[in-house]
Amino acid sequence: MTMKKYIANITFLLLTCLVWAGCELEDPELGLPPTTEQVTFSHTYDTDNPNIVHFKSTAPGFKAVWDFGNGNTAEGTDVDGAFPLQGDYTVKLTIYTSSGSASNTKTINIAKTNPLMLDREDYNFLTGGANQLEGKTWVFSPVGPMNFGGQVANGGNNWWSQPLSEQFDCMKDDEYTFSLAGFKYVNNSKGAMWGINNGQENQCVPQPATPVASTWSLYQENGKTMLSVSNGETIAWDDNAGVYEVMELSENRLHIRKVCCNGDGVRNYVLVPKGFTPPVVQKPFKVVDINDNFDEVGNFTWSLDKALFNESFDNPAQIGINTSDKVARYTKSAGQANEFANVSIDLGYRIDLSQRHVFKLKVFMPSFNDYTTMGGAEDWAVKTLQKQVAIKLQNSLLGGNAFTTQAEVVQKVTQLDQWVELTFDFSSVSTRTDFDKIVVQIGGEGHFNPGIFYLDDFRLMP
Template structure:
């Protein structure tokens, strides 16, 4: 009977997978050797300077290429462009379950083909074939958004953009990046001894641990090359030898978002945080961007937050819901739908707000007062939550420093649990013409206490 019971228990354990933790992982395969790494190089039938490289090593987990011309990539097949004659050291690294191995071959390009160099992107980047010294680019420090960060899945720096000259004295603005058509597409990086590095990746340059962004002592390598490649319908600018452009994120390959005579806008991956992407805006050395002001306009600004308004609001570190059921359709405000504004807890959310950036500058000379309907529920944690609403006017062209340009008017909310009307008077700045951004902030700022508020009519009078 006991033996039968033991057998039954064993069968139950097997059925529930109890013994799965006792099964060892399969052994890794043997590490690949250099002899196993094989690849072919086949010139295009109509242009011997365009080469297709193919991994001939057999099945591998990953094949990574360095074509010796600044171009890198991954996959079993890659096409390289070599407009200049010379010897190029091509490296294929294969990865298997047992490890990795690399092999190099020297590719000889017999003839320079000038027609391959005469293309718009090359000419924009280098100044063209007649510009022997090449073209020097610098970070456009006076323009908002010259440095930014956002999600890797986006094409815009949604999380942060640097304001004009915000990163001064950090070893960033005096860097010069020169691209030439000569010397096999040479790239020169002059940083005057220091470089600005992303904190999570800075250890790759100074050996320290991860931390805040910092200035590091760094000497760029010599004999770097650049290349432009196309992958998946996108253009990429690559720097050879582990080189990079001005701000170190651990990567040497940049997606080209914009390239013309006066602008080079790049997106760089973040080696330490693959979910992030960094943005760099460069301009030719000595270039001054023309100032193009938004038109000055007296306009009808009105929103009832019931999905009929025309103000493009943007929620910043809050939860905002338009067309929300009015919690108290009585008294001064009986409409059915209003705006729901939720202030979030935590340090990262203590300056949350609702804002809009207009496509014109506000002319406040004749209309300079905002009327607003608000409802403050009694359940919020007052006085930690401020019983007030702030309306701020800002200049968006200041980028991350827009708050430094602002004019703020604060009104106290005299009663809870009922709709009240507030007026925000900006007549004292009626002659100021720089504001194109409006910020609404109920509940105060600089604290971490959450709260819920409702917004009704918002109107410029």
């Protein structure tokens, strides 16, 4: 048989197998998926410290992942596990091959507690350490800020950041105790906890009179420090998922966060030791330039609260006093959820208005907006879209109550379909030293009507 005929016959056989499924072709590279019986490993106790256990995978595969049963994990063929506390631990090894994965477990016994291994800075911060075996009790920080649904993209830093005084009553008396002895965790929420009740969010959820026995664990996962509590217990929000990323842990501050809202939001919680009053740290007091012409990057960052804001939009009308290429498009969407839409500037310092207290901006109000229809609105609000721009200076330390001490200047716009320049004079509050936030709101507030506007050349005049 010639080589050409041989290749032709082989090709015919392959095509016949594929079309008629009349034969099976084995791929020696893939093989069969691993079985539980193939997942084997050995362990030996460290000769100097039997609370350190050396594990070695004797299973096939290109990847070995370990769960030590104490909240800690590792990856690799040869790994070490640390077990400070006496007890039995179920260690699970999962192996991965080119054909799949499989797991198996083994129970190891730690004969004695090693107190020296518990003398860690993070453990001591969280629990009070070996000299405070009754544990350390944490409560929500009275000055916050806490956050209950901010966007993942900006870490939850939006208007939901509020002090404890603005939260649900059932949150205000919550206490959470972490003990080094037995890694015990107690959720003492005094009868009710904020969360989901009967499918409804943001409810005070009844809790057992006797706290559920639970434990805590601090561990590393994907480069992050994680805090978990067991047995369906939680911190702050009752959702039966008590795993949190630790953003900060010090003697007097515990900041934890978790992704929520089907992956679209982030919840942040700030706690302090019971009886500790956190100091209010004043921001520096500065005279600083503030400007953004939208053709170039401004010297601050805009934050959005419900308003849609395109900071690099083609100028819709390069006429009159504004022939620049780029402007900002500000959109207030319809609906009650957007009745207070605005954009703002979190300065990071307290603004000194004693020498400069006049803001200016250019605005273009299109005639295609509906300024006459009376839509839904709050009882106190004007029920139509307003031809106006408001600038508000606020103290962000007041959180959701910042509006109660704000200074506001509102300018009406009488000319549509052309650029006009507005001036906002805050000389009447030039001696105030608490403003660290600037809010810009177009179209009014308290009503549910939509509108589109254009903004340019925002600046604090020298």
